[in-house]
Amino acid sequence: xxxxxxxxxxxxxxxxxxxxxxxxxxxxxxxxxxxxxxxxxxxxxxxxxxxxxxxxxxxxxxxxxxxxxxxxxxxxxxxxxxxxxxxxxxxxxxxxxxxxxxxxxxxxxxxxxxxxxxxxxxxxxxxxxxxxxxxxxxxxxxxxxxxxxxxxxxxxxxxxxxxxxxxxxxxxxxxxxxxxxxxxxxxxxxxxxxxxxxxxxxxxxxxxxxxxxxxxxxxxxxxxxxxxxxxxxxxxxxxxxxxxxxxxxxxxxxxxxxxxxxxxxxxxxxxxxxxxxxxxxxxxxxxxxxxxxxxxxxxxxxxxxxxxxxxxxxxxxxxxxxxxxxxxxxxxxxxxxxxxxxxxxxxxxxxxxxxxxxxxxxxxxxxxxxxxxxxxxxxxxxxxxxxxxxxxxxxxxxxxxxxxxxxxxxxxxxxxxxxxxxxxxxxxxxxxxxxxxxxxxxxxxxxxx
Amino acid sequence: xxxxxxxxxxxxxxxxxxxxxxxxxxxxxxxxxxxxxxxxxxxxxxxxxxxxxxxxxxxxxxxxxxxxxxxxxxxxxxxxxxxxxxxxxxxxxxxxxxxxxxxxxxxxxxxxxxxxxxxxxxxxxxxxxxxxxxxxxxxxxxxxxxxxxxxxxxxxxxxxxxxxxxxxxxxxxxxxxxxxxxxxxxxxxxxxxxxxxxxxxxxxxxxxxxxxxxxxxxxxxxxxxxxxxxxxxxxxxxxxxxxxxxxxxxxxxxxxxxxxxxxxxxxxxxxxxxxxxxxxxxxxxxxxxxxxxxxxxxxxxxxxxxxxxxxxxxxxxxxxxxxxxxxxxxxxxxxxxxxxxxxxxxxxxxxxxxxxxxxxxxxxxxxxxxxxxxxxxxxxxxxxxxxxxxxxxxxxxxxxxxxxxxxxxxxxxxxxxxxxxxxxxxxxxxxxxxxxxxxxxxxxxxxxx
Numbered sequence: 001x002x003x004x005x006x007x008x009x010x011x012x013x014x015x016x017x018x019x020x021x022x023x024x025x026x027x028x029x030x031x032x033x034x035x036x037x038x039x040x041x042x043x044x045x046x047x048x049x050x051x052x053x054x055x056x057x058x059x060x061x062x063x064x065x066x067x068x069x070x071x072x073x074x075x076x077x078x079x080x081x082x083x084x085x086x087x088x089x090x091x092x093x094x095x096x097x098x099x100x101x102x103x104x105x106x107x108x109x110x111x112x113x114x115x116x117x118x119x120x121x122x123x124x125x126x127x128x129x130x131x132x133x134x135x136x137x138x139x140x141x142x143x144x145x146x147x148x149x150x151x152x153x154x155x156x157x158x159x160x161x162x163x164x165x166x167x168x169x170x171x172x173x174x175x176x177x178x179x180x181x182x183x184x185x186x187x188x189x190x191x192x193x194x195x196x197x198x199x200x201x202x203x204x205x206x207x208x209x210x211x212x213x214x215x216x217x218x219x220x221x222x223x224x225x226x227x228x229x230x231x232x233x234x235x236x237x238x239x240x241x242x243x244x245x246x247x248x249x250x251x252x253x254x255x256x257x258x259x260x261x262x263x264x265x266x267x268x269x270x271x272x273x274x275x276x277x278x279x280x281x282x283x284x285x286x287x288x289x290x291x292x293x294x295x296x297x298x299x300x301x302x303x304x305x306x307x308x309x310x311x312x313x314x315x316x317x318x319x320x321x322x323x324x325x326x327x328x329x330x331x332x333x334x335x336x337x338x339x340x341x342x343x344x345x346x347x348x349x350x351x352x353x354x355x356x357x358x359x360x361x362x363x364x365x366x367x368x369x370x371x372x373x374x375x376x377x378x379x380x381x382x383x384x385x386x387x388x389x390x391x392x393x394x395x396x397x398x399x400x401x402x403x404x405x406x407x408x409x410x411x412x413x414x415x416x417x418x419x420x421x422x423x424x425x426x427x428x429x430x431x432x433x434x435x436x437x438x439x440x441x442x443x444x445x446x447x448x449x
Numbered sequence: 450x451x452x453x454x455x456x457x458x459x460x461x462x463x464x465x466x467x468x469x470x471x472x473x474x475x476x477x478x479x480x481x482x483x484x485x486x487x488x489x490x491x492x493x494x495x496x497x498x499x500x501x502x503x504x505x506x507x508x509x510x511x512x513x514x515x516x517x518x519x520x521x522x523x524x525x526x527x528x529x530x531x532x533x534x535x536x537x538x539x540x541x542x543x544x545x546x547x548x549x550x551x552x553x554x555x556x557x558x559x560x561x562x563x564x565x566x567x568x569x570x571x572x573x574x575x576x577x578x579x580x581x582x583x584x585x586x587x588x589x590x591x592x593x594x595x596x597x598x599x600x601x602x603x604x605x606x607x608x609x610x611x612x613x614x615x616x617x618x619x620x621x622x623x624x625x626x627x628x629x630x631x632x633x634x635x636x637x638x639x640x641x642x643x644x645x646x647x648x649x650x651x652x653x654x655x656x657x658x659x660x661x662x663x664x665x666x667x668x669x670x671x672x673x674x675x676x677x678x679x680x681x682x683x684x685x686x687x688x689x690x691x692x693x694x695x696x697x698x699x700x701x702x703x704x705x706x707x708x709x710x711x712x713x714x715x716x717x718x719x720x721x722x723x724x725x726x727x728x729x730x731x732x733x734x735x736x737x738x739x740x741x742x743x744x745x746x747x748x749x750x751x752x753x754x755x756x757x758x759x760x761x762x763x764x765x766x767x768x769x770x771x772x773x774x775x776x777x778x779x780x781x782x783x784x785x786x787x788x789x790x791x792x793x794x795x796x797x798x799x800x801x802x803x804x805x806x807x808x809x810x811x812x813x814x815x816x817x818x819x820x821x822x823x824x825x826x827x828x829x830x831x832x833x834x835x836x837x838x839x840x841x842x843x844x845x846x847x848x849x850x851x852x853x854x855x856x857x858x859x860x861x862x863x864x865x866x867x868x869x870x871x872x873x874x875x876x877x878x879x880x881x882x883x884x885x886x887x888x889x890x891x892x893x894x895x896x897x898x
Contacts, residue, residue, distance in 0.1 A: 156640075159640065160640045160641055163637050163641040164641050168637075169637055170637075187619070187636065188612050188617075188619075191612055191618070192609055223698045223702065226695045228619070228694075245677075245694050248698075249672045249675075249697075249698065252701075253672065256789075259709075260708075260709070260712070260785055260788075260789040261785065261786065261789065263709070263712065263713070263785060264712070264781050264784065264785025264786060264873065265778055265782050265785075266782040266785070266786060272790070272795040272796075273786060273787070273795045273796050273804075274795065274796060274800065278810050278811055278814070281786075281811045282811055282814045282815055282818075285779070285782045286815055286818055286819075288778070288782070289775065289778055289779060289819055290818075290819065290822060290823070292774065292775065292778050293774075293775050293819055296771040296775065297823075297826070299771055300770075300827075300830070303770070307763075310766070311763075314756075314760075317752065318749045320769060320770060321745065321749075321769060321770070321773055321881050321885065322742065322745040322746060322748055324774075325742075325773075325878055325881055326738065326741065328774075329714055329738055329874040329877070330734070330738060332714055332873060333715040333738075333874075335713065336709055336710065336712060336714075336715070337710065337715060337718070337722060337730075339709075340705075340709040340710065341721070341722035341723075344706070346721035346722045346723065347721075347723060351723060354723060355722075355723075358727055361727050362727055362731055362734070365727070366731055366735055370735075370738055374739065374743065374746075377746070378749075424713065424873060425777075425778040425781055428774065428778070428877075432770050436770065
């Protein structure tokens with residue numbers, strides 16, 4: 001058993017020690033049966049009890065909580081809410097924290113969160129075991145629900161009573177035994193129906209989101225279904241809270257901000273543009289510019305390598321900016337299209353082969369069109385041979401650019417990087433280098449230099 | 450007076466004739482007083498009457514409609530719904546149509562639209578005088594409302610009766626005399642309040658949108674206020690319909706799709722990526738690529754013009770792709786930031802001077818940082834003087850790129866072009882040309898060539 005003083009001292013000592021200490025306590029409890037754990041918790045101080053309880057795996061936590069004396073249940077909740085408890089877990093490395101914290105049981109989580117302000121809730125979520133950016137972090141725990149067996153009239157009466165204290169009364173989860181969500185019924189349906197109808201006959205199948213789901217996915221569910229709100233549940237489909245269309249709109253706006261900034265090669269500002277200090281504008285952009293300028297030094301290397309060819313046919317140099325600009329633009333188009341298609345859920349990483357197939361064809365057709373239309377004038381300026389080199393290179397560069405532009409964001413997503421990060425500027429820079437290599441290689445073959 | 454046959458014949462003859470004929474009828478009615486117009490309409494066929502009525506200015510139309518025999522009012526609505534009427538106006542040039550069609554009076558518009566399916570409604574909106582992409586085109590005319598003086602209990606009863614036939618009963622406009630919106634009351638408020646309270650005591654100030662407002666603006670109003678729905682009104686604040694959070698989410702998604710595509714230099718696909726034929730992918734991108742490649746030929750011109758300098762110091766050529774790539778990236782960052790800030794309403798076109806001021810400073814700082822960090826290695830490769838030219842050019846190009854990148858979308862918006870169109874690729878291409886001019890000019894001065 002850890003004493004409160006010990007917890008505090010160790011918190012001062014370093015987070016690694018905390019983590020080891022907590023893991024030891026977790027192991028010790030794992031060796032006890034449920035009555036043994038209940039007994040152990042009963043002899044602890046309020047804050048220690050909260051810490052120990054939080055280390056139980058979910059199934060065990062449900063049993064222990066139900067066996068606890070109701071007075072101790074209340075004290076446990078207040079212990080979980082205590083700043084010291086929350087802080088202890090917050091200060092652990094996320095890597096240390098993840099194996100310690102299983103999902104909280106639904107009954108405990110909703111009691112823990114309800115009545116807290118949004119800020120207090122944010123502060124408490126370190127305890128919940130829901131990942132950052134998950135629906136569980138964003139949901140409202142103040143949720144109106146009715147139980148199966150209730151009539152429409154009773155349900156309306158209940159909503160009238162609690163209406164001021166819950167997030168919304170327009171979408172109402174219907175719960176069966178053990179807080180399990182069996183369906184949802186809209187307030188509109190309750191109002192227009194015969195008052196004696198049981199809610200089971202009025203409810204429709206519930207579209208729910210898991211508390212551990214990504215908040216963007218939850219928001220898309222709300223948007224695509226046109227819901228006012230969807231219930232948030234745990235792994236056993238027990239009600240934890242509600243995720244409303246307001247939440248969804250705010251999440252989608254934030255995600256769009258992020259995508260938009262990253263597509264442009266900057267970090268999101270997360271604040272209105274005019275209120276951001278200039279230093280922060282610079283910070284949001286400088287890293288990518290540095291990365292890209294370092295990557296661009298490859299183009300210097302490529303040109304040095306082909307210096308002999310350049311010296312022989314100086315006209316080749318004239319078209320370099322045009323060529324790499326076109327490649328960059330074709331790559332940007334493909335990248336933004338695919339990033340957006342993934343953001344709205346039209347394309348998933350497993351569609352990679354299909355997308356690449358489409359983009360190879362698209363790039364080839366675009367390159368062909370540009371080659372014919374744009375390059376004839378070039379022949380007039382620089383002669384037939386250089387014109388031919390240019391036409392061939394445009395076709396190759398466009399095909400390469402659209403393919404790479406579409407594939408890289410998809411591969412990024414698959415390996416867990418935000419696809420928007422590796423978008424337009426990244427791809428332009430990549431295409432600059434490969435485009436130059438193609439250009440000089442084609443020139444060598446066609447011009448025989 | 451135009452006979453139906455005449456209308457049809459003229460529709461066959463050409464749209465210009467229709468427009469002239471309608472303008473003549475409009476002038477003729479303008480010379481009559483209200484009873485004169487009522488009399489004239491009374492003697493027309495159903496379809497002619499609808500056409501003639503639609504040509505009245507709004508104030509006059511209100512008076513005429515109120516003076517019409519109720520049976521004729523009904524026939525007028527069915528005449529306005531008739532395909533022949535709608536088609537006549539649809540086939541006119543928008544330029545011809547605009548001066549002919551004033552906003553329809555609220556009482557007529559809501560009767561005209563209610564009961565129509567979304568498709569029928571889209572088809573009828575040619576008649577309404579609301580611009581394309583306006584809130585009026587997107588609103589639902591089936592709107593639940595209550596009148597001032599109603600009690601909460603009566604309002605609930607009414608909502609229970611009409612609940613199945615309206616778009617939403619969760620946000621209810623409260624109407625005073627003449628359909629004017631005096632406030633809105635939420636169903637939740639009605640439910641939790643004392644049943645005898647008059648709705649005036651429960652309603653809050655209404656945030657409304659005009660039917661002629663841009664739909665994106667309406668959607669932002671809903672999102673930013675966290676509303677379930679907002680009433681849509683005409684110029685005199687009379688209720689026309691309701692714009693719900695569903696509508697808002699759909700509008701915002703479509704606008705984001707459009708912005709995202711255009712920022713990448715393509716036209717929006719308006720369909721899921723994988724379902725779009727490749728020919729359409731090509732079409733969505735080819736126009737911009739052609740425009741940009743033609744613009745990029747300027748870079749060829751610039752390099753030809755400075756050919757003498759390039760021949761003297763061949764090392765200059767090595768850094769061209771790096772330099773214009775960096776300029777393009779800095780410009781893209783600024784452009785996407787500003788396009789997004791305008792899309793979410795953080796920046797308005799009147800902020801141009803402030804934004805430009807911020808971006809000049811930002812670009813200068815970015816250029817300075819890149820100049821110091823990225824260019825020292827260049828000195829090692831190409832010598833002190835070329836390194837100095839490069840450092841100075843990077844500072845100038847970054848400052849120019851961020852300034853132009855931020856300013857052009859704002860100027861575009863002010864003159865009515867979608868700012869996303871003139872974004873990243875457009876600005877990269879612009880910066881390519883100006884960047885080259887700066888580079889060679891600085892080289893001439895520093896290297897004395």
